[in-house]
Amino acid sequence: MIKLAFQRLFFNKISSLVTIFTVMITVLVFLLLNSSLEDYKDRLTARTNNDLLIAGSRGSGADLIMKALYFRNVEQQTFKFDYLNGILKDAQAAPMFIQYSAQGFPVCSTSLDYFNLRSLEVEHGNLFTKLGDCLLGAEVAKKLNLTVGDSLLSDPDNVFDPAGSIPVKLKVKGILKRSSTPDDNAVFTSLKTGWTMHGLGHAHPEEEDSPSLKISFLEITDETMKTFHFHGDMEDYPLTAILLKPKSASSRAFLYGESSVTTSFAVIDPKEGLSGFLDMLFHIDKLFLIILVLIVVAIFLLYLLVFFLSLRLRRQEKNLFDRLGFEKAFFSRLVATEWFILLNVGINGGLILNIILNPVYKEIFDSILRG
Amino acid sequence: MISVRDIEFKYGCKSNLKIDSVDQGAGKEVAEYKYVKGFCLKVSSLKLADGKSLAITGVSGSGKSTFLKLLSGELALHRGSISILGHKLNEMRDNARRNFRLKNYGMIFQDSPLLEYLTIKDNILLPANIVGIKKRLDLKELCANCGIEELINRYPSQLSEGEKQRAAICRALISSPKVVLADEPTSSLDPVRGEEITDLLIQNCQKYNCTLIMVTHDYSLLDKFDQKVDIGKLGDSDD
Numbered sequence: 371m372i373k374l375a376f377q378r379l380f381f382n383k384i385s386s387l388v389t390i391f392t393v394m395i396t397v398l399v400f401l402l403l404n405s406s407l408e409d410y411k412d413r414l415t416a417r418t419n420n421d422l423l424i425a426g427s428r429g430s431g432a433d434l435i436m437k438a439l440y441f442r443n444v445e446q447q448t449f450k451f452d453y454l455n456g457i458l459k460d461a462q463a464a465p466m467f468i469q470y471s472a473q474g475f476p477v478c479s480t481s482l483d484y485f486n487l488r489s490l491e492v493e494h495g496n497l498f499t500k501l502g503d504c505l506l507g508a509e510v511a512k513k514l515n516l517t518v519g520d521s522l523l524s525d526p527d528n529v530f531d532p533a534g535s536i537p538v539k540l541k542v543k544g545i546l547k548r549s550s551t552p553d554d555n556a557v558f559t560s561l562k563t564g565w566t567m568h569g570l571g572h573a574h575p576e577e578e579d580s581p582s583l584k585i586s587f588l589e590i591t592d593e594t595m596k597t598f599h600f601h602g603d604m605e606d607y608p609l610t611a612i613l614l615k616p617k618s619a620s621s622r623a624f625l626y627g628e629s630s631v632t633t634s635f636a637v638i639d640p641k642e643g644l645s646g647f648l649d650m651l652f653h654i655d656k657l658f659l660i661i662l663v664l665i666v667v668a669i670f671l672l673y674l675l676v677f678f679l680s681l682r683l684r685r686q687e688k689n690l691f692d693r694l695g696f697e698k699a700f701f702s703r704l705v706a707t708e709w710f711i712l713l714n715v716g717i718n719g720g721l722i723l724n725i726i727l728n729p730v731y732k733e734i735f736d737s738i739l740r741g
Numbered sequence: 742m743i744s745v746r747d748i749e750f751k752y753g754c755k756s757n758l759k760i761d762s763v764d765q766g767a768g769k770e771v772a773e774y775k776y777v778k779g780f781c782l783k784v785s786s787l788k789l790a791d792g793k794s795l796a797i798t799g800v801s802g803s804g805k806s807t808f809l810k811l812l813s814g815e816l817a818l819h820r821g822s823i824s825i826l827g828h829k830l831n832e833m834r835d836n837a838r839r840n841f842r843l844k845n846y847g848m849i850f851q852d853s854p855l856l857e858y859l860t861i862k863d864n865i866l867l868p869a870n871i872v873g874i875k876k877r878l879d880l881k882e883l884c885a886n887c888g889i890e891e892l893i894n895r896y897p898s899q900l901s902e903g904e905k906q907r908a909a910i911c912r913a914l915i916s917s918p919k920v921v922l923a924d925e926p927t928s929s930l931d932p933v934r935g936e937e938i939t940d941l942l943i944q945n946c947q948k949y950n951c952t953l954i955m956v957t958h959d960y961s962l963l964d965k966f967d968q969k970v971d972i973g974k975l976g977d978s979d980d
Contacts, residue, residue: 695843
């Protein structure tokens with residue numbers, strides 16, 4: 371019976387392969403979509419599953435969280451650095467300035483407290499110590515093929531604006547241990563380096579031979595440090611967010627209370643800030659599953675149609691078995707065996723393809739999420 | 742020995758078919774019936790000794806193929822008895838008739854259906870390979886006898902109608918059955934090929950001692966058979 375089923379499937383190679391591929395693709399799409407959504411939900415919630423708070427300009431809480439937690443490329447109003455001073459007595463704080471990117475990866479300019487609050491460890495090299503130093507997330511180092519001692523340029527803010535910020539050459543001082551969080555895909559610098567990218571600090575070349583000679587990027591060296599300086603009051607320099615770990619429950623309550631009476635500054639709990647978004651995501655998830663199940667049911671009904679049409683086309687074959695004296699259910703069992711083989715190969719092929727393609731798909735999905 | 746006695750098979754034969762209920766007034770309803778004439782095959786008596794050949798003729802629609810299906814057990818009798826090799830077909834259930842057919846009969850059909858996805862060799866060995874029916878004859882010798890020894894690794898689509906019919910004969914004979922039933926095996930062939938196939942069938946049945954019953958329209962072939970009957974004259978056959 372199995373040999374006969376295989377003989378028929380081999381003879382009708384094209385239709386067998388088309389059926390197998392259809393089943394494979396159905397299984398693959400179902401698994402990939404389902405796993406990516408699950409993965410996205412897990413990663414989104416994992417980043418909020420701690421006691422850290424986020425402080426930032428009052429506005430869209432979701433935007434602040436997307437910027438400060440996931441380094442997403444969303445517009446977020448900055449606030450003055452001196453806000454930090456009012457917070458430090460109640461919480462361990464890591465100020466963050468996130469506005470620029472380096473070779474496509476977001477640059478998070480922060481203090482060393484950030485790595486402590488996020489429990490990030492350095493795998494190679496050291497933390498940044500000087501202006502122009504940077505620390506790479508594991509994925510950034512891997513994708514850009516950079517190691518300690520290499521350098522990379524920050525991306526210009528606006529290449530057509532001569533008055534805008536100029537790229538800064540960042541020296542790789544260390545590479546973080548993989549944490550499977552958005553930190554893997556970020557470049558970390560000191561706040562001063564970030565503000566330098568913003569154009570708040572600069573050096574004067576000793577000799578400007580020609581007024582037409584433009585500096586294409588800024589490299590912080592012992593030479594440039596001689597003339598390097600910041601303009602204006604540093605207390606007024608911009609921050610995007612502050613990552614906070616309240617010292618106690620009363621400090622937490624105080625921080626919340628303080629933020630509720632100011633109109634320009636807010637302290638939010640990422641879990642609460644994202645709850646609406648997560649609720650929506652869970653609803654989308656359910657809707658998504660319903661749609662997937664409906665698609666699978668529709669495909670199943672199509673298969674059923676093909677199955678019954680094939681039975682009609684194979685009536686002569688059934689008659690032959692009946693007339694020769696094969697038992698009544700022989701033909702049905704033969705057809706069932708063929709479908710069992712096709713579905714088995716298709717489903718297992720889909721599972722294997724899922725194992726092979728899932729990392730590639732996740733990579734694509736990640737790059738889409740990173741914006 | 743094949744023995745047929747007083748058999749009757751009919752379909753669409755309902756002498757009183759209720760077509761409507763007519764209100765006769767005062768709450769009385771009288772059923773109205775219509776006589777419908779269908780097909781009835783009746784054979785009062787037929788006997789055929791083992792190893793002999795029988796040709797069944799008759800006009801179209803006279804029930805030749807139906808009679809063959811009754812002999813093979815594909816159709817169940819409504820009345821009468823068919824005794825083959827000491828077994829009464831009319832007393833067997835469908836599964837038993839199928840099993841009996843598979844083990845004791847070689848079947849050849851009008852349109853020589855072979856499975857398109859099997860080679861000629863696998864088609865011939867189909868009952869032997871799939872349900873373990875014993876292959877009693879040598880495949881090469883049988884195929885050589887039927888003139889298709891060079892074609893056994895081809896697929897049916899690569900063969901002519903005559904060659905396919907030869908393959909069907911090999912499939913029918915490979916298990917050396919006691920009875921071979923052939924339903925107009927030459928109908929799709931030209932007269933020369935038709936005679937060739939009939940000769941081949943008769944010769945091989947004689948060689949392997951099979952009883953052959955063949956339905957044919959071709960009256961020029963009748964002399965080749967030990968017995969011939971006109972189905973219309975075997976009983977009261979109504980159309």
